[in-house]
Amino acid sequence: MSTPVVPIQRYRWLRRARVVMQLGCLLLFLWLFSKTDYDGSDTIDYAVNLLFRIDPLLALCTMLAARAFILLMAPALVVVGLSLLFGRFFCGWICPLGSLLDGTQSLLKNSRSGHPTLFPSLAATILLAVLVAAALQLPLAGYVDPFSILVRALAQAVYPALHNLAEWFFTFTYQQAPPWVNALTEPLYAFLKAHVLPFQRKYFDLALLSMAVLLAIVSAEAVQRRFFCRNLCPLGALLGWFARLGVTGVAGGTEACGSCRLCSRICRMGAIDEQRHINPNSCILCMDCLVQCPRQVIGLQMQAPGRRGAGLSLSRRRFIGTVLLAGALPPVLGVRRLTAAPNPELIRPPGALAEDAFLQRCVRCAECIQVCIGNGLQPSLLEGGVEGLFAPRLVARTGYCEFNCTLCGQVCPTGAIRVLSLEEKHRSKIGHAWFDKDRCLPYAKGVPCIVCEEHCPTPDKAIRFREVVVVDDSGRDVPLHQPYIVDAFCIGCGICETKCPLPGRAAIFVTSDGEDRHPDRRLPANPGGSSSGYGGY
Amino acid sequence: MINRRRFTRRLVYAAAGMMVPFSPVFVRPSPAAAQKPPELAVVSGPDYPALVREALRLIGGMERFVRPGKSVVVKPNIAWDRPPELAATTHPQVVGTVVELVLAAGAKQVTIFDHTCNEPRRCYVNSGMTELIETLRDRRVRLEHIDRRKFVRTSIPAGRSLREWEIYQDILTADCHINVPIAKHHGLSRLTLGLKNVMGAIGGNRGRLHHGLAQNLADLATVIKPTVTLIDATRILMDNGPQGGRLEDVRRTDTVIASADPVAADAVATTLFGLRPEDIETTVAAARMGLGEMDMSRITVREHRL
Ligand code: SF4
Ligand code: SF4
Numbered sequence: 001m002s003t004p005v006v007p008i009q010r011y012r013w014l015r016r017a018r019v020v021m022q023l024g025c026l027l028l029f030l031w032l033f034s035k036t037d038y039d040g041s042d043t044i045d046y047a048v049n050l051l052f053r054i055d056p057l058l059a060l061c062t063m064l065a066a067r068a069f070i071l072l073m074a075p076a077l078v079v080v081g082l083s084l085l086f087g088r089f090f091c092g093w094i095c096p097l098g099s100l101l102d103g104t105q106s107l108l109k110n111s112r113s114g115h116p117t118l119f120p121s122l123a124a125t126i127l128l129a130v131l132v133a134a135a136l137q138l139p140l141a142g143y144v145d146p147f148s149i150l151v152r153a154l155a156q157a158v159y160p161a162l163h164n165l166a167e168w169f170f171t172f173t174y175q176q177a178p179p180w181v182n183a184l185t186e187p188l189y190a191f192l193k194a195h196v197l198p199f200q201r202k203y204f205d206l207a208l209l210s211m212a213v214l215l216a217i218v219s220a221e222a223v224q225r226r227f228f229c230r231n232l233c234p235l236g237a238l239l240g241w242f243a244r245l246g247v248t249g250v251a252g253g254t255e256a257c258g259s260c261r262l263c264s265r266i267c268r269m270g271a272i273d274e275q276r277h278i279n280p281n282s283c284i285l286c287m288d289c290l291v292q293c294p295r296q297v298i299g300l301q302m303q304a305p306g307r308r309g310a311g312l313s314l315s316r317r318r319f320i321g322t323v324l325l326a327g328a329l330p331p332v333l334g335v336r337r338l339t340a341a342p343n344p345e346l347i348r349p350p351g352a353l354a355e356d357a358f359l360q361r362c363v364r365c366a367e368c369i370q371v372c373i374g375n376g377l378q379p380s381l382l383e384g385g386v387e388g389l390f391a392p393r394l395v396a397r398t399g400y401c402e403f404n405c406t407l408c409g410q411v412c413p414t415g416a417i418r419v420l421s422l423e424e425k426h427r428s429k430i431g432h433a434w435f436d437k438d439r440c441l442p443y444a445k446g447v448p449c450i451v452c453e454e455h456c457p458t459p460d461k462a463i464r465f466r467e468v469v470v471v472d473d474s475g476r477d478v479p480l481h482q483p484y485i486v487d488a489f490c491i492g493c494g495i496c497e498t499k500c501p502l503p504g505r506a507a508i509f510v511t512s513d514g515e516d517r518h519p520d521r522r523l524p525a526n527p528g529g530s531s532s533g534y535g536g537y
Numbered sequence: 538m539i540n541r542r543r544f545t546r547r548l549v550y551a552a553a554g555m556m557v558p559f560s561p562v563f564v565r566p567s568p569a570a571a572q573k574p575p576e577l578a579v580v581s582g583p584d585y586p587a588l589v590r591e592a593l594r595l596i597g598g599m600e601r602f603v604r605p606g607k608s609v610v611v612k613p614n615i616a617w618d619r620p621p622e623l624a625a626t627t628h629p630q631v632v633g634t635v636v637e638l639v640l641a642a643g644a645k646q647v648t649i650f651d652h653t654c655n656e657p658r659r660c661y662v663n664s665g666m667t668e669l670i671e672t673l674r675d676r677r678v679r680l681e682h683i684d685r686r687k688f689v690r691t692s693i694p695a696g697r698s699l700r701e702w703e704i705y706q707d708i709l710t711a712d713c714h715i716n717v718p719i720a721k722h723h724g725l726s727r728l729t730l731g732l733k734n735v736m737g738a739i740g741g742n743r744g745r746l747h748h749g750l751a752q753n754l755a756d757l758a759t760v761i762k763p764t765v766t767l768i769d770a771t772r773i774l775m776d777n778g779p780q781g782g783r784l785e786d787v788r789r790t791d792t793v794i795a796s797a798d799p800v801a802a803d804a805v806a807t808t809l810f811g812l813r814p815e816d817i818e819t820t821v822a823a824a825r826m827g828l829g830e831m832d833m834s835r836i837t838v839r840e841h842r843l
Contacts, residue, residue: 040662171686199658199682373656402656404618404663441748451744453724455654457618459782465724481725499654501744 010296015287018092022099029096033154036370036411037199042422044410049367051096051147052413054079056242057127057235058148058363061134061141062414065360072415080242084305087243087250091229091236092284097146098229101221102268108221117230117270117282118223124314125322127234132326137356138333138387142364144234152390153214155370156204156379163198203398204369206379206390225268230282240281250285251301252278253293263289263298281313338385342521344511346383347394347492350401350428351409351418354517355384361416364390368408368417375399376494377408392417394430396494396510401430403457403493426458431492432514432523433462433485440507442482446472450481452496452508462489463496463508487514487523574837575798575830577805581791582843585771589634592767592795595839602764602797605643607712610650611635612763614718614734615664617780618655624774624787627719629665631769631793635717636678648707650681651737654780657682681707688740695826696756698749703740708761716763716799720770720806722778722786726750728810729779730803731766732758732819751818755826758799766802768794770809800829801836808833 029051036048052058052073059076063069079090091098130141142148170189173181193199204210220227229236243249253263253276264272267289271282278289278298290298314322333339342355349368352358369377369392376399377392384391392408394401403426409419420428433452441447442465456463465481472478492510500506514523578595580588593599603609613627621628632649639647649670653660661667661680670680688703708714718734725747726733732754736743738761746753770792774781781787790809796802800823804814814820814831824831 038656038658040658040667167685174686373659402618402659404659405656447748448725448750449744449747450725451747454779457655457780457782459777461777499744501742501747 011287011290015291018285018287021093022102025094026096026099026103033151033159033370034196036155036367038371038373038405038407042404042406044371044407048371049365049411049413050075051151052363052365052367055145055147055235056080056083057130057238058141058145058365058414060238061130061139062361062363064131064134065137065139066357066414067137070361070415072413079239083239083242084246086248087246087280087285088236088239088283089285090239091233092286095146095229095235097150097217098226098284100150101218101226101228104218104221105225115224115270118227119231121314121318122231123233123237125318126232127237128314128319128322129326130234132323133329136327136330137360138330139360139363140387141234142362142390144232145363146228146233146235148364148366148390149213149217151370152210152364152366152379155210155366157207157211157214159198159370160202160204160207163201166192166197167201199373200375202375204378205395206381210366210379210390224270226284229284230269236284237281243280243283245305246280247305248300248302249280250278250283250290251299252276252289253295253297257295257297260294263293266292333385333387336385342512343383344513345393346380346388347396347431347494347510347512347515348517349377349392349394349408349417350425350430350491351406351420352430352517353416353418358416358517359384359387359391361414362391363414363416365413366390366392367411367413368392371407371411372399372401373405373407374402374495374498376401376498394492394494394510396497397506398498400495400498401493403495427491429491429514429516431494431510431512432487433490433492433494433496433508433510435483435485436505436507436509439502439505440483441502442470442480444507446470446478446480448478448480449501450483451499451501453481453483455495455499457493457495458489458491460486460489462486462491483508490514574835575796575801576837576839577794577796577798577801578839578841579792579794579805580841580843581793583791584843585628585630585791585793586634587843588771588791588793589631589767589795590638591841591843592793593635593638593765595841596765596795596797599638599642602715603639603642603644603713606645607643608646608648608710609639609644609713609715610648610708610711611639611715611717612708612734612738613649613651613664613666613769614729614737615651615660615666616654616737618659618663619781620663621665622772622787623781623784624719624721624772625779625781626660626664626666627717627769628771629669631767631771632666632717633669633673635715635767636673639713639715640675640677644713645677647678648681648711649679650683650705650707652683652705652739652743653737683740685740691760693756693760695759697826698752699746699756702757704757704761705738705740708735708738713764714762716766718766718768719773720768720794720809721774721781722776722810724778726754726817726819727812728803728807728817730806730817730820731763731768731799732803732823735761751822754819755822755828758823758828759826763799765795765797766799768802768806770794770806773809775810796836798829798836800824800831804831804833805836805838 032048054075056076059073133140173185217228269282271279376394378395379390380388380393406420406425409417437443441449453463465483494510496508497506515521578592580592613632615626617625619625687706691704692701718731723729770790772789776786803820
């Protein structure tokens with residue numbers, strides 16, 4: 001047996017390039033994320049949603065479910081092509097979640113990289129389940145897709161929490177610290193506000209849940225390196241499938257290695273087995289083994305396409321079981337009451353497709369929720385059914401749909417929310433406002449108010465008022481303005497509900513009744529009025 | 538401890554206070570009004586910057602109000618996400634000219650802000666204010682977004698219905714406060730003019746002030762006192778205010794009104810709408826509290842057409 005040669009490490013630069021690339025991509029994605037905001041222009045000029053448009057898993061599932069080719073998601077083909085050429089490089093070089101997980105290594109200090117993947121066929125099972133469900137028009141990819149998970153947590157928890165923290169800290173220094181401290185902290189705060197932090201405080205219903213999912217994935221690193229990527233990630237499984245079909249790969253050691261199994265011990269993906277065979281399904285081309293192999297026998301290799309065979313590496317039994325299980329879901333979901341009677345509290349963003357088509361396309365990426373400058377869009381819990389989890393809905397008590405804003409449609413990567421022109425947006429009816437006259441001050445208490453009327457943005461006012469004289473509690477005549485709604489003009493933006501000064505529940509509230517996404521949702525027509533009502537269709 | 542004399546005095550005050558709203562006998566003339574009538578300029582013509590300059594010149598020039606080295610707050614109405622032609626926000630040319638004059642008078646710093654009703658950045662951009670400040674390119678001028686830390690709970694000792702409220706620090710601490718509202722219709726208060734424009738300098742649940750709005754605004758006016766009020770009536774909103782949105786509701790009046798007396802400025806602006814000062818409860822409430830003159834016959838109006 002020859003003594004190991006001193007490694008010449010000809011792949012060292014490649015590994016460096018990988019790390020630089022990871023860092024660069026992570027920063028790029030964070031930058032794009034922070035640009036998912038109003039920036040003084042009615043349009044967003046960067047492809048801030050790029051991440052979701054290059055994702056083959058989301059593209060495949062969405063197109064399957066929508067039964068349409070979605071041009072917006074065509075860039076995913078580039079990743080498919082590159083994966084056929086370079087294997088599962090995406091996971092090792094580009095995926096921001098993967099980079100984040102790699103980045104936590106120094107914190108979590110775990111040595112269990114080489115251990116065999118705990119659930120070797122789980123990721124493929126998830127992939128299969130998601131694909132089958134999508135084919136049955138029930139898209140679930142958004143729940144397991146790494147980017148959706150990451151951006152959801154960033155948008156709904158991390159970023160707003162960062163703002164919260166900064167605001168707390170700089171309020172403290174502003175109010176308590178001596179002037180010389182403020183001479184340092186105030187410019188810093190101004191800088192952070194201008195370039196890093198979100199513009200305003202935002203509040204999100206599912207902040208904890210979104211965060212918990214990401215945290216669980218990060219914590220799983222303590223069990224095994226790249227736990228999520230190896231055991232769960234359906235996108236990784238899909239890319240691994242392309243990798244197997246593709247033409248390059250990393251070729252492992254040989255008999256000559258003797259008892260050395262360094263590569264299989266250090267591999268973060270558990271891609272190298274006892275025989276030092278490197279599995280293209282799992283190898284993410286991180287270049288660690290190439291650099292560290294004492295004999296430098298591991299190298300990149302070309303081969304004829306498809307030579308390694310295709311398939312999802314699932315046993316037949318598991319395959320059939322998964323297909324049956326996933327296939328059983330849609331019929332069961334179809335018998336819920338929700339199917340018969342849509343939830344009136346489910347107000348979708350303007351431009352959203354009709355409910356079924358909307359859910360088929362929505363990948364739960366939270367881009368729209370992130371960009372919503374009125375903090376009106378919230379992730380749903382179960383308001384739209386389990387298959388609507390995390391999809392956007394307007395919750396108007398705490399935020400509203402800004403009249404002149406069309407950003408959500410612009411950032412939606414799948415067209416679940418259409419891009420609307422300003423004119424279309426002004427006319428697009430997402431819901432309808434109703435008074436609770438038992439609470440509304442001019443009706444119930446004889447107290448002047450009409451804050452709602454003041455804020456109603458439609459040029460032909462949807463909230464108007466009648467001038468009346470009422471007798472108040474103490475028997476005095478009080479001249480008052482009592483508001484009412486003109487059906488034909490109300491678009492359901494919800495600013496009235498947001499701004500109603502009552503504590504607790506507003507005296508005016510919006511519901512999705514009357515939304516223009518479906519003829520059945522129309523309101524009855526006023527025979528004398530200008531609204532077209534049910535009869536319009 | 539309350540002695541008898543103090544007790545009787547309180548009783549008398551309390552009684553007086555209660556009667557004020559009903560009895561004009563108790564109207565306390567403002568000291569200023571008692572001495573010499575407030576001066577007010579009404580200037581009209583198509584050249585907005587010229588209007589502003591002339592109006593201020595007629596009431597003594599910006600130098601009368603802004604001393605060199607002083608800090609100034611210019612408070613326009615930029616509360617809505619509307620372009621200038623819809624007359625929901627102060628015209629950027631008017632604000633720009635005011636700022637130029639303030640700078641020429643030697644101000645050390647000019648802060649412009651509004652606590653908006655729509656999304657703040659959209660309001661600043663769509664009202665033309667962002668562009669204005671970019672073209673001014675002067676480091677002394679800051680267009681500031683509301684910084685929540687700066688709302689200070691301020692007591693309103695003379696207030697009749699408001700005892701305290703959160704007020705934006707800058708407007709209280711600036712050496713000089715120039716109020717630059719736009720004159721427009723308002724569903725609840727009929728018109729929104731200078732006195733109503735302070736709504737953009739306060740925090741808290743502002744909607745709550747709508748219950749008894751006139752008195753609340755008059756109370757706020759006892760602590761937020763503009764040095765000058767310059768009302769932009771270059772185009773006014775006749776209906777569907779304060780937000781508007783329809784060109785049909787906009788009327789071009791090509792006028793600005795300037796006065797150091799906030800009540801007089803509002804009173805005269807009211808006449809542009811074909812209304813009398815008494816029609817606007819806010820004006821009446823403020824005049825009753827001695828904050829200025831609303832009797833047109835006692836205001837020295839200098840009118841000029843350019
Ligand atoms: S609707 Fe919102 S969450 Fe769904 S895909 Fe579009 S942007 Fe993403
Ligand atoms: S804002 Fe609320 S309380 Fe006030 S009038 Fe409108 S619905 Fe009634």
